[in-house]
Amino acid sequence: EKGGYDYFMLKEIAEQPKAVADTLLGRVDGTGSLSLDEVRISDSELREMDKIVIVACGTAFHSGLIAKYAIEHWTRIPCEVELASEFRYRDPILDQQTLVIAISQSGETMDTLMALRHAREQGARVLAICNTNGSTIPRESDAVLYTHAGPEIAVASTKAFLTQLVACYLVALYLGQVRGTKWGDEIRAVVRDLTRIPGAVEQVLGTMEPVRELARSLTAKNTVLFLGRHVGYPVALEGALKLKELAYMHAEGFAAGELKHGPIALIEQDLPVVVVVPSPRGRSVLHDKIVSNIQEIRARGARTVVIAEEGDEAVVPYADHLIRIPVTPTLLQPLVATVPLQVFACELATARGNEVDQPRNLAKSVTVE
Ligand code: F6R
Numbered sequence: 001e002k003g004g005y006d007y008f009m010l011k012e013i014a015e016q017p018k019a020v021a022d023t024l025l026g027r028v029d030g031t032g033s034l035s036l037d038e039v040r041i042s043d044s045e046l047r048e049m050d051k052i053v054i055v056a057c058g059t060a061f062h063s064g065l066i067a068k069y070a071i072e073h074w075t076r077i078p079c080e081v082e083l084a085s086e087f088r089y090r091d092p093i094l095d096q097q098t099l100v101i102a103i104s105q106s107g108e109t110m111d112t113l114m115a116l117r118h119a120r121e122q123g124a125r126v127l128a129i130c131n132t133n134g135s136t137i138p139r140e141s142d143a144v145l146y147t148h149a150g151p152e153i154a155v156a157s158t159k160a161f162l163t164q165l166v167a168c169y170l171v172a173l174y175l176g177q178v179r180g181t182k183w184g185d186e187i188r189a190v191v192r193d194l195t196r197i198p199g200a201v202e203q204v205l206g207t208m209e210p211v212r213e214l215a216r217s218l219t220a221k222n223t224v225l226f227l228g229r230h231v232g233y234p235v236a237l238e239g240a241l242k243l244k245e246l247a248y249m250h251a252e253g254f255a256a257g258e259l260k261h262g263p264i265a266l267i268e269q270d271l272p273v274v275v276v277v278p279s280p281r282g283r284s285v286l287h288d289k290i291v292s293n294i295q296e297i298r299a300r301g302a303r304t305v306v307i308a309e310e311g312d313e314a315v316v317p318y319a320d321h322l323i324r325i326p327v328t329p330t331l332l333q334p335l336v337a338t339v340p341l342q343v344f345a346c347e348l349a350t351a352r353g354n355e356v357d358q359p360r361n362l363a364k365s366v367t368v369e
Pocket of ligand 1: 366
């Protein structure tokens with residue numbers, strides 16, 4: 001049942017191109033108009049929404065952090081993202097014009113379920129993004145958009161994460177369409193970019209041997225840091241989470257702009273620091289800033305592992321290890337940039353002798369608070 005792979009996690013990483021394609025299937029028709037039939041909240045209600053709040057835990061929370069960038073950029077609706085376990089204990093401001101998006105692979109995570117119940121009690125409408133048909137979270141929501149990742153068995157979430165991102169992008173585009181902030185041609189362009197993602201992920205998967213080799217060379221390290229900016233920041237958080245849960249190493253993700261506000265003090269000789277570099281096209285100011293961040297940490301002895309787009313030559317002089325990803329529009333870059341981090345964590349965990357499908361102390365779905 002592992003389809004020839006040693007671990008479910010490896011199989012699930014390899015299934016990502018299909019998971020992404022399946023999640024797009026039937027939802028985009030190439031005419032530039034989206035139909036998300038399962039979103040049973042009427043267009044007129046969606047037009048009235050003045051706030052979006054995303055609630056989720058763990059990896060699903062990271063997909064929400066990325067979704068915020070797309071939602072605010074494409075819809076101009078303010079969007080907050082909050083850990084489900086924090087959300088309902090702070091008396092959040094919610095009403096009928098709040099759209100709450102609950103993201104959950106299993107659909108059974110107790111904290112997320114309690115958050116959505118609280119939101120509905122306050123009159124908010126809840127849209128679930130979920131991978132498990134008929135599970136509790138979608139059953140208790142007003143609407144659901146299913147991710148079509150197929151069953152995810154490994155405890156560490158991989159393919160579900162990529163499909164959560166796709167679902168979030170689709171919801172963001174749909175809201176943009178309904179509210180008139182995004183139109184036919186623009187939507188068509190993003191949809192076209194999305195349909196190229198399965199191929200791009202396949203390409204990344206085909207070039208992972210150096211990443212595995214690098215991972216094996218770091219088994220004796222105690223700490224790995226991850227840096228990113230913009231959508232690369234949540235990608236850094238996700239890379240760190242994967243490493244903690246699988247390799248049992250101290251790993252932390254930071255916004256690169258925060259370095260000089262504290263974390264740079266952690267940099268010492270040979271400390272591995274993984275940096276997710278935004279595209280040099282588009283918001284190039286972000287790119288320039290991160291290149292100087294890489295310079296700064298390298299000057300202090302860090303061993304830099306740089307994830308950058310093909311053709312990005314500016315990073316080359318400062319990269320001790322360079323991991324190339326295909327050219328992808330900025331907002332969609334997490335769909336490709338996350339993949340090497342999954343492979344990295346999986347290989348490092350295996351090399352340390354850990355059981356990657358069943359990490360210690362963790363359960364696939366957390367049905368207690
Ligand atoms: C990390 C991981 C967990 C889950 C989290 C939420 O790899 O798997 O952090 O993402 O427990 O689970 P769901 O998505 O089922 O609500």
